[in-house]
Amino acid sequence: xxxxxxxxxxxxxxxxxxxxxxxxNLAGEVSVAAPELExxxxxxxxxxxxxxxxHHMDLLDDWRDEVVRDGERYFVGPDxxxxxxxxxxxxxxxxxxxxxxxxxxxxxxxVDPYCWDCHVIPKEVM
Amino acid sequence: xxxxxxLVVIAVLIALxxxxxxxxxxxxxxxxxxxxxxxxxxxxxLIMRVLQWARLPVPFRTPTTCGQQKSLxxxxxxxxxxxxxxxxxxxxxxxxxxxxxxxxxxxRSELRDSSRxxxxxxxxxxxxxxxxxWAFLIVVARHFRFFLEPVPWCVSVMEGLDSFFxxxxxxIYLTDVIIIAALTYLFFRRIINPRLxxxxxxxxxxxxxxxxxxxxxxxxMRYFDxxxxxxxxxxxxxxxTLSPVVPEGISALFFVHLFLVSxxxxxxxxxxxxxxxxxxxxxxxxxxxxxxxxxxxxxxxYPVKVHTYEEYEDEFRDVMxxxxxxLEKE
Ligand code: HEM
Numbered sequence: 001x002x003x004x005x006x007x008x009x010x011x012x013x014x015x016x017x018x019x020x021x022x023x024x025n026l027a028g029e030v031s032v033a034a035p036e037l038e039x040x041x042x043x044x045x046x047x048x049x050x051x052x053x054x055h056h057m058d059l060l061d062d063w064r065d066e067v068v069r070d071g072e073r074y075f076v077g078p079d080x081x082x083x084x085x086x087x088x089x090x091x092x093x094x095x096x097x098x099x100x101x102x103x104x105x106x107x108x109x110x111v112d113p114y115c116w117d118c119h120v121i122p123k124e125v126m
Numbered sequence: 127x128x129x130x131x132x133l134v135v136i137a138v139l140i141a142l143x144x145x146x147x148x149x150x151x152x153x154x155x156x157x158x159x160x161x162x163x164x165x166x167x168x169x170x171x172l173i174m175r176v177l178q179w180a181r182l183p184v185p186f187r188t189p190t191t192c193g194q195q196k197s198l199x200x201x202x203x204x205x206x207x208x209x210x211x212x213x214x215x216x217x218x219x220x221x222x223x224x225x226x227x228x229x230x231x232x233x234r235s236e237l238r239d240s241s242r243x244x245x246x247x248x249x250x251x252x253x254x255x256x257x258x259x260w261a262f263l264i265v266v267a268r269h270f271r272f273f274l275e276p277v278p279w280c281v282s283v284m285e286g287l288d289s290f291f292x293x294x295x296x297x298i299y300l301t302d303v304i305i306i307a308a309l310t311y312l313f314f315r316r317i318i319n320p321r322l323x324x325x326x327x328x329x330x331x332x333x334x335x336x337x338x339x340x341x342x343x344x345x346x347m348r349y350f351d352x353x354x355x356x357x358x359x360x361x362x363x364x365x366x367t368l369s370p371v372v373p374e375g376i377s378a379l380f381f382v383h384l385f386l387v388s389x390x391x392x393x394x395x396x397x398x399x400x401x402x403x404x405x406x407x408x409x410x411x412x413x414x415x416x417x418x419x420x421x422x423x424x425x426x427x428y429p430v431k432v433h434t435y436e437e438y439e440d441e442f443r444d445v446m447x448x449x450x451x452x453l454e455k456e
Contacts, residue, residue: 007180010406011173018169021273021366032275032363034356034373050375054352061295105356110277110285114292 035104042094046077060087060115088119129317132331136339143385148378156381157361158370164388171395172403179407185424189415192231197418210416222411226256254315258308261301262337264288265344268299272362294349302345309338333399336390343383353377 001007025032045052047059063085066072077083084090095101098121106113146152189195193204205214206221221227234248268284271277289297313334316326347353357373358380364371394400406412439446439454446453 001177001180002183003180007176011176014172015169018165021270022368024274025363025367028275032360032367032369034360050354053354053356053375057295058352107277108275109355109359110271110282111296112282112286 035108037104038095038097038100040094040101041096044078045094046075046083046090057113060091063087087115088121092121128326128328129331131328132335135332136335139336139386139389140339140343140382143381144378147381153372153376153381156385157372157376158365160388161365161384162370164391168391168394171392172400175395175400176403176407179404183425184409184413185426186422187413187415187417188410189417190410192228195415195418208415210414210419212414215412215414219406219411222408223405226252226259228411229255250311251315254308254311257304258312258337261305261308264301265299265305265341268301272359273366275359275363296348298349302341302348305341306338306345309334309341313338329397333390333393333397336386336393340383340386340390343379343386347377347379347383351377351379353380 047055052059067085073085074082075085092098105111143156147156189208191208193207194202195208196203196210203210205211206217209215209218218227229252230249232248232251233245235243235245238244264284268281268288270281271285274281285299288299288301290300291298313331316322316330316334354373354375354377357376360371360373361376390399394402436454443453443455
């Protein structure tokens with residue numbers, strides 16, 4: 001083999017890059033499982049959990065448009081109740097702790113929604 | 127035919143996970159076994175190719191006439207385009223790998239005004255290629271949020287910059303737009319130009335379509351047919367920590383994305399895509415042009431038996447003298 005030193009160095013760098021996630025996660029010694037979420041206080045969500053997992057951002061986005069652009073502030077929930085289209089007042093009234101519900105998955109997935117740039121988290125107001 | 131063949135192969139690669147995960151419940155095969163096999167083939171295959179290249183001797187320097195060679199002290203050498211030192215070679219290699227320096231020299235020839243052959247600079251291939259490669263790099267780097275826990279800050283910074291304009295929800299990544307636009311251009315470039323189409327092989331269409339399939343399925347999963355990505359991260363974290371699990375509720379679309387990536391990994395070492403490693407072994411890029419400074423001896427030269435003029439004269443001195451031929455030594 002020619003230039004063995006350089007070639008082997010290249011291969012070592014390549015292997016280090018490929019196996020990096022393994023070392024990183026082992027060194028971190030954190031649980032790699034999905035985060036535990038705090039149980040909601042209410043009995044029923046506005047949609048089923050499976051749909052919400054993938055699409056809650058769509059729901060909030062639609063609500064935002066309907067409220068801000070069309071002035072439609074209320075909707076009829078799954079149990080026939082009239083509810084306000086509001087993240088802070090409706091969603092967070094059941095999922096009372098943002099940091100034990102929203103943030104757990106958002107941090108796990110490195111998602112940083114800019115909703116909170118303007119909206120205040122209810123507890124922080126007090 | 128080449129195009130048609132590639133399209134059929136891609137269609138099969140999409141249909142397999144789509145049908146088998148949904149109908150036959152082969153989640154574990156497509157979520158764990160195939161990715162592991164693909165990664166093993168990729169790593170071993172690429173190392174084998176590299177070792178194969180490293181065994182080939184390259185005794186002589188190949189000067190490429192891209193710049194003034196180093197010669198007399200008062201002639202200014204072109205240090206990057208025609209490097210004579212290791213530092214210069216590293217610089218030239220960086221320009222090549224990061225900015226595709228030699229592709230930037232690309233020209234095109236065309237008959238203009240009926241019969242005049244004209245050469246002109248053509249930067250489109252360079253621009254399209256560079257756009258694709260950088261977008262690809264950034265997309266792959268951003269994917270480390272699926273493989274690392276906690277997600278390091280540099281990945282978050284990259285996500286922030288990539289979603290700078292905060293358009294759409296989830297916010298549209300600029301690199302997603304760029305990678306699909308660039309791949310689409312590179313693909314149609316081969317189809318629209320008849321000469322290019324004539325020389326294009328299945329090995330040219332297939333990688334472009336495969337990458338396009340990966341990018342489109344990823345984009346589809348992020349923006350249109352959303353799925354439970356927390357479940358996906360459980361799967362990916364299981365894979366990289368060697369304790370695989372396949373959680374419930376992951377859509378078939380994810381398995382399509384993952385299967386196409388696996389196909390890419392398997393295809394990589396045995397196709398033109400291996401230029402990623404090969405560029406470092408290009409003799410016209412990785413050797414300093416120091417032919418005038420240093421003597422390079424061919425390692426497989428064997429000692430040649432020579433008969434010098436002095437020996438010749440010694441042998442025939444008498445005969446030559448008799449014939450009154452001029453001699454060097456009397
Ligand atoms: C060659 C490698 C890959 C390429 C080029 C690629 C490309 C993409 C693209 C362009 C997207 C759109 C969103 C974004 O840019 O983040 C995406 C999304 C996604 N990719 Fe990949 N991908 C690759 C490998 C993988 C692998 C190995 C996995 C997991 C095992 C994966 C899982 C995902 C998931 C879950 C999404 C959806 C993200 C979301 O919903 O926010 N990808 N991919």
